[in-house]
Amino acid sequence: MTTPADELTAAADKLRALATNATPGPWRQHDTHLGQYGHTATVLSGERNTTELRAWLPSMSHEPWDEARNVWADAAYIAVMHPGVGEALAKWLEAAAVDAVQIGPSPHALTVARRINAAA
Known part of the structure; x- marks a missing residue:
């Protein structure tokens, strides 16, 4: 039987x-212009010459930071949820596992x- 602490x-x-x-x-979001192909929301890591692309979210838009499309909000979220x-979340879950045994599981x-365990 799987216990809350096990989960x-x-x-x-x-x-x-x-x-x-x-x-x-940390990661950061960026609006990358692709010339005639328009703009795309990207997630980058590093600084200056060590900048690397982490994620590319096509927008199919010729408008920079097109708020009508979720790709910019998605890129901002991905950037904030860096490793x-x-x-930090893993440490919190480990502490919650100890608490689950000692005082009962936190529903949150x-x-x-x-949700993490159900993800592919």
Whole structure:
């Protein structure tokens, strides 16, 4: 039988593995102009000459920062949820697993864990 502590620990382990294998943050969003092809929302890491593309979200728009399209909001969200945030969340889930055994599970932590565990 899987306990809440088991679920929390599994989610922490999964999140930590994903964060460890990803490019370290912080990340930032950027509006990249593709010339005649328009604009795209991107997520970048690094600074100046070490900047690298992390994610490319096509907008099919010729308007920079086209608020009518979700790609800019998606890029902002992805940038904020960089691996450093994943590591912090993994630590929180581990602490919540200890609490689950000692004082009972946090419904919020368990919801987060279950969504992480359900993700592919």
